[in-house]
Amino acid sequence: MLYVGVDLGGTKMAAGVVNDEGRILVRDTMPTGRERPFEVIAADMAKLILSVIQKGGYAIDDISGIGIGSPGAIDNTNGIVIFANNFGWHNVPLRSELQKYIDLPIYMENDATVAGLAESVYGAGKGVKNAITLTLGTGLGGGIIINGHIYSGSHHVGSELGHLIVEINGRQCTCGNRGCWEQYASATALITAGKEAVLKYPDSLILKFAGGDPEKITAKTIEDAARAGDNVAAEVFDEYVYYLTMGIISIINAFDPEMIIIGGGVSGAGDFLLKPLTEKVKEHIFYKELDFADIRLAELGNDAGIIGAAMLATDKYFI
Ligand SMILES: [Zn+2]
CATH class of the missing domain: 3.30.420.40 (ATPase, nucleotide binding domain)
Incomplete structure (x- = not known):
């Protein structure tokens, strides 16, 4: 077929x-x-x-x-x-x-839901029944797969995980609310934090790695500066991981999935992101004596969008 x-x-x-x-x-x-x-x-x-x-x-x-x-x-x-x-x-x-x-x-x-579907069946979550995929890009997309099926809620908006509120009276979000997770844990949020940091600390390697132009700061620039031992970058990255953790804790508390799959631009940081993230999640998890979701990097990259969309046409994955 x-x-x-x-x-x-x-x-x-x-x-x-x-x-x-x-x-x-x-x-x-x-x-x-x-x-x-x-x-x-x-x-x-x-x-x-x-x-x-x-x-x-x-x-x-x-x-x-x-x-x-x-x-x-x-x-x-x-x-x-x-x-x-x-x-x-x-x-x-x-x-x-x-x-x-x-x-x-x-x-x-x-789109984030179909990417999650592809990852949970053919990517990082192969063989896993309950997986939640987070796409950390321009925004923060969520794909919820429960018992091998797509979960998108009763009114088709059930996977808008980027709009979980993580900060009361926090940053203004495009959705009209304040303090949405996306404003703290998307790639855009990381870049914004990097730009703000170099205004205060122009000697940071973040700016150097961006060729001296704040507009050229990317998630990778910040990651590279942090890896090179730049304190400002390390702090920006730490805070990013902190907010990413807090949303993931809420997701685990709501769904207790087998796996959380991290995709999108920021996931390019690999273990540099995954290691501190997993440690922080472990610190803040509710039931500390139990196992919790395995946090993995996405494996299909941009192909997840096409593959997941095609999988819809099998008509096997809708609830
Ligand atoms: Zn929002």
């Missing part, structure tokens, strides 16, 4: 033909052009899907279904993107629009 998975991103959409072992056989991308009307984006997405099928030398009849991972809150039952702030979409009937061009079953879910 073959499926097409589409990873709809803010700048580009990526599609791939995926087999039922979670392997991408052929892939293609196209700019999203997110400022355009959704009908135009959907028409381009349909073109991308048809072109990747053709590129692999397949016929439309070889494909069992299409899956789409989209930012925002997604209602798969009705084929609607309820809202996706990045795109300015509100109740967009993406499935029916695509079906004007493609006569195949089409499934949809949130």
